[in-house]
Amino acid sequence: MHKDFIVCYFNGRPPPFNQIQSVLSHMWGKGRKLEIHNNPRQRSAIVRIPSEYLRQKILEKNIWYVGDSMFHTAQWSSVHSASTPPLSSIQIWAHLTGVPLDLRYQQGLSLVTGLVGEPKETDDFTLNLVSLTLSHVKVEVDLTKPLPSVVEFQRQNGEVVEVQVDYPWLPPTCSHCKELGHVIRNCLTYTPPKNPPSGTETATKQKEKALVNDP
Template identity: 25%
Template sequence: MPSRSLIKLRYILLLPSDDPNIVELPPRNEGLGKWESCLVGYFLDKKLPFNYIRNSTFNQWKNMGLKEVQANGDGFMFFIFDDMDACGRVLEEGPWYMGNQLLLLKKWKRMMRLTKEHVSQIPVWIKLFNVPMEYWDFERQSRISSKIGLPLFMDHLTSTGSTVSFARVCVEVNVDSPLPQNFFVKCEDEVVEIRVEYQGTPAKCEHCRVFGHDTKNCISNQVAQLVKMQKVTEEDKKDGWKTIKSKGKKKIGNQMKERAVKGVIPFK
């Protein structure tokens, strides 16, 4: 059972409204405390355990001013920071991944509707292997990664040349992007194969053309397939064929006629 707080409520006469189902609220002009420095986030694919999310975010954002993490029952997380500048730094340094899942973040605002949007474009970290050393600068990395999507930025190790195993770049991809596993770069007569690895790419639905669920488990796609099957069945009924149901015993002559109707034997 819930414990009772010491704060007492009181009855307030509601403001008049044209709709009896609407409660008119006056604007709140005073400060909103911790919610003014809050980020709201959710995952596209799977829900992760709350304790895992809390520990992971504190490991990454504690030095950036993270103070508190909360969650509701619909998969939304609330990250409370010291101030609004800390929220801005976290948003600027994204995208962020938890358990290889992309965490979508948005600044909290008044009267915010907590709905998971239809996402058709997402930022994705990619690893580019076998990139020639002379092409590890900003301009050439932009050109090469444009094969995958819209280049956003490199990670720190790639930009400083501190690693040579692979180039790590963040690109924005569309739900219709092919996401190749490899492609080739050519300079004059020399050709080099570039291998690509994608980090935390969420499932995508080709029917809805959004990220967040796959086509196989899409309810809208299943309904569309059922409607399509129904139309095919109705068209088959219009082509002149019909099924004759048997009722009891029949004479041989009647059976021959029925088989002729179905096109099995010529009917004379």
């Protein structure tokens, strides 16, 4: 019975429960209301998915969204009953421009891409040298660190090579803490400023105060 449950862990402040219920029921329940147990203190929700096939597909994809709130999934277990470990890294594709031709092989690309994250794989476009300037490499990156747009490395002859790095897809980035995976309104370290009273309200309060103090 417990194998039917998966845990959804939000990377930041979770959205309202009714939004979670609506989006997950649409994505995974095909419109049918899913059984969801919300745990906002732990930024998680436990969802019953009776279909083993669907459950495995959800777990394989791992990264999902409710609006602009990113979350990852895990099979429920007694370990997850208390808490779910936060997502600290994610795999994304990096497009490298300017890698020297003599480094356009598996080990050479790994050396360059290691300046971005941990290299995982490349594609046929890169292996077959479809482009002599552009390489595609999937890397595992740290969600707590900003991603570089340019990396530099020094060759044995002392030459410094600059490589431009582009990312065709990125998770949302917080403009406050700079971490990937949530936006500022869902940031756990951000405190919104209190709205100052408008000019009209201030003038009215000053007038009322003057009337009270007027003998």
